Amino acid sequence: MIGLIDCNNFYVSCERAFQPRLEGVPVGVLSNNDGCVIARSNELKALGVEMGTPAFELRPLLRQHRIQLLSSNYELYGDMSSRVQQVLEEYSAGVEPYSIDEMFVRFDGFAPEQMLAHAQELFTKVRRYTHIPVSVGIAPTRTLAKLANRAAKKIPIYGGVCVLRPGSAQCEALLQQVSLGDVWGVGRRLVERLGLLGIQSAWDLAQAEPKQIRQRFSVTLERTCLELKGIPCIEMNDSGEARQRIMTSRSFGRLTGNRQEIHQAIRQFAQRSAEKLRTQNSVARAVYVFLKTNCHRPDLPQYSPSTIVELPQPTDDSRDILHAASQAFDAIYRPRYLFMKAGVMLVDLVDANRQQLSLLDTPESRADRERNDRLMATLDKLNGRIGRGTVTFGRPSASAAWHLRCANRTPRWTTHWDELPKVH
DNA sequence: TCTGGGGTCCTAGGACCC
DNA sequence: TCTGGGGTCCTAGGACCC
Secondary structure: EEEEEEOHHHHHHHHHHHHHHHHHOEEEEEEEHOEEEEOHHHHHHHOOOOOOEEEEHHHHHHHHHHOEEEEOHHHHHHHHHHHHHHHHHHHOOOEEEEEEEEEEEEEOOOOOHHHHHHHHHHHHHHHHHHHHOOOEEEEEOHHHHHHHHHHHHHHHOOEEEEEOOOHHHHHHHHHOOOOOHHHHOOOOHHHHHHOOOOOOOOOOOOOEEHHHHHHHHOHHHHHHHHHHHHHOOOOOOOOOOOOOOEEEEEEEEEOOOOOHHHHHHHHHHHHHHHHHHHHOEEEEEEEEEEEOOOOOOOOOOOOEEEEEEEEEEEOHHHHHHHHHHHHHHHHOOOOOOOOEOOOOOOOEEEEEOOOOOOOOOOHHHHHHHHHOOOOHHHHHHHHHHHHHOOOOOOOOOOOOOOEEEEEEEOOOOOOOOHHHHOOO
């Protein structure tokens, strides 16, 4: 059996773990730049605030409903996520993080009654050790575990834990209740197209003929269909596996057309991407850069260019990546446009240890490479120990437009010595 | 005034090969 | 009227996820 453990209102729960005053009041956590709501407490959901609501639309309501809006604190959320994972690992050797707030867990060899008791214990322990409330869904396939989890969260009789067995009356009832769009892997488009065939609920899709689904749609949907029947066919990508693309992008704090300013942002993103690349021990063969104007401002001229620059050799050296990113930027930047967002993506990644050696490789170039590797390692070590941005290529100016707005970020309680909570 | 930042997989179609 | 018959590889774009 496979369990899906999902942290309820995760970002809000992380904030509440350290600030009890946030319990019981409507709390929202905002995206980067304090742009829109990306996590909501139950109280905020009850006020009808949807995911993605722009913060400025809520401003008039704040006082009346005593709404607390917080800037996002990803360092805290990342650390809390790994704490949850640690607790889960005491209950199973097979924990596969799926996102920052969801983890799949393997449970093998449990008798049905044991399974429920085990899941309930895990449910209690995560709460006790991390202060994060979770929902637990267990089923033979990932897609059904997702549905079980949803039931555990939304249907009060389950009390946060639901074990689902295909073929049971309980499973059938649940599938009939659940609309298609709530099935993992079925998005808006597929809901429309499936509707034309009279497939409207999760149950309808579970009853469909997989081969036909494959013909009319895709192998992906065929797998979903089989999984709903209880036949496992979705495996996780091995969590140890390296990413195939690495992206760093941001919306700016304000619109800007200033070449220097945007170039600085690109340089910053390139360096951050290179760091991420070295963390997973890969090298990149090309750098992709894009700019975007603000599509929410139809009164302004729109321009959203992008381009790719290939690297002479696969590399993880910040300086080479910076250089390529700057070249790409020069190629697409045009004055007279006001840009809203920019980003750098490293593509065509390969394992640093398995890259093919160039025919031009000589002892000298090897010595060079080793020296560069040591330089990058030192850079990463300093930035890791003292703080991100301690050592950079070129010094970013303090007032640049691309600096994030985060007016209301809570302390990084668990990852910075000088921000530890104080006990009186 | 104000609107997130990442990722994945699959498919169709074009370029190119013999 | 009619225009071979296979392949492979790559890329862009769509759809999905959190």
